[in-house]
Amino acid sequence: MAAPETGAGLFGEKAGFWVVEIDRFQGPLDLLLHLIRVQDVDVFDIPIARITDQFLRAVKEIHATQLDSAGEFLEMAATLVRIKAQMLLPRYGDDEEADPRAELVRRLLEYEQIREISARLQTAEAERGRRFGKGYVEARPRPTLEDTPLETGWEEVMEAALAVEMPDPRDVEHRVRVRPVAMETKVALILDALGRATRVEFSRLLRGVEGLQARMHGVMTFLASLELTRRRAVYLRQVNPFSELWIYRRDPETEGAADESAGATDDAAEATDDAGGDRPETTTQESP
Amino acid sequence: MNASQIVEAVLFASDAPLKAEEIARADESLDEDRVEEAVRELRVFYDETERSFQIVEVAEGYQILTRPEFSSYLERFDTVPRPSRLSGPALETLAIIAYRQPIGRVEVEYIRGVGSAGVIRSLQDRGLVDVVGRAEGLGRPLLYGTSARFLEHFGFGSLDDLPRPEELPVVLRERVPLLPEGEQEDGGAEPGVAAGAEAAQLDLPDG
């Protein structure tokens, strides 16, 4: 799996782990498109499992200083993982809409096109930059603004009034994406539940969450469970599509025997270290 | 004074494009047609006498600009103002707004996959993008479009000078309204711009 990426110059192996220059990418679509294009993958038939793995690996290397963009990459990671899961489900008929990748492909192509347009805008900008206007323009009397008939009507002022947006005091210069749900909270929730039992139902973790927030909570809980899977602190089981998803505590000592609902160890923290998870992982640091 | 001279004087005294009807304000003897005619005469004259400048159609107006061939000489002078260059994210955001206008922030962000409030704000501050209306629906989100200064910055005569979709490697077609999937947490700020926005539906091949 490593070969095509190294060739692409996207990843570099450093001190035993993969480093991605996430700064080079303007966002998750950019990174995804790069992974696809550089490996010459058919965009209409994306090998979703492989691309998802590569994407997740890249996202893991986002540094704590890039938390702002980390959320956007994680959202995409969640989408990829969801698609990957859906690909495993049986599909009915040959309705193309049923391809779980369809919306992603549409977005990627759309984004690629936008990038093509920006490249052309850049060319146009450079061409325009080769021409220069009159450098010095004589100062001349200006009509006083007070004498200028004003055509603006009240509707326009009203429209502007309705459009006024009070800026967030913490957010004068940069928009800080204040996430309603922190993944780290969900990680803690899962670890807490697994401190008291060897397994927990996914749905139980979402109990009491309703309304608009429910979806985000679901996504973040799922992401948290994936993160813990990666840290080898838990593993996931689902007997049938659409049946309950169970999160099992994993005992690093019984690796390979994970099927027998994990042993008696409660050393999730150690398991975490095991996977190099001593970095301040991922998304959190919320403004209150 | 003949019309050509007056039109030339006005164009020479301006550092921004002027529309024919604006130029016509300089004298009672002028109207839009007279101005257009004078512009044609001047163009021929500048060409034939090999002036270093020419009249260019920019932002639905006229402006005298140096010919591009002279840029290398002019770039050496501190007294010749440098054109500004936009960043990658700014260009990307402008591209989306230019082709999809009127368009809301949430829709821009869905297409780019990243938050864009800051970029849009700075494009507004530079006068390249304006609020052009509000969408229907919850919160009545602001809709953005490109300004005359956008055309000026890129040297376009009008929006028709933007690269045509069919010239692009990836073809834009009619699109169904953009329906963000779950990964959008800006709760409720549905981009209700389906009606006005022309956009792309990229059809997937069979299978």
Next chain:
Amino acid sequence: MNASQIVEAVLFASDAPLKAEEIARADESLDEDRVEEAVRELRVFYDETERSFQIVEVAEGYQILTRPEFSSYLERFDTVPRPSRLSGPALETLAIIAYRQPIGRVEVEYIRGVGSAGVIRSLQDRGLVDVVGRAEGLGRPLLYGTSARFLEHFGFGSLDDLPRPEELPVVLRERVPLLPEGEQEDGGAEPGVAAGAEAAQLDLPDG
């Protein structure tokens, strides 16, 4: 490119007068004498073809300027009253002042998120906004409100006639406190508030 063309391009694009030896830096083929010669050629050509501009020599060097005979056209071009519209920033600022008056500049800037000194001044120049008092506290900042002309232009009998629909943002509907504790008098030092930034896009001419 011949010497005359290069000299013409440099004089055209420079925003300040240039001496012959400075112009000569445009190209290795030029020296002071070649530039002087080119200037002479251009002058003869502009005279013979009755251009509306000429090369003048001021203390700091050469410059292309419009001939004085055309100044009346330029003046007319500038001063013929043309209806104008308020720009987006001006509309926003006027709305904020109208609904939150009396209000200081810093508070306007806080709500808008950008420097607003220039916009407020242009609204004052238009006679739509007046200074109506001074706030308490450090520096006793000026407070702005709408003028009689504002009421007259928009057809209101008094400020009580301003419509206050449900959808009006809370920040305009109610006098909610604006600045976070302790920042109340932090005049102008807001991050990202650059006074000059918005100056250029104030009043777009009609059309």
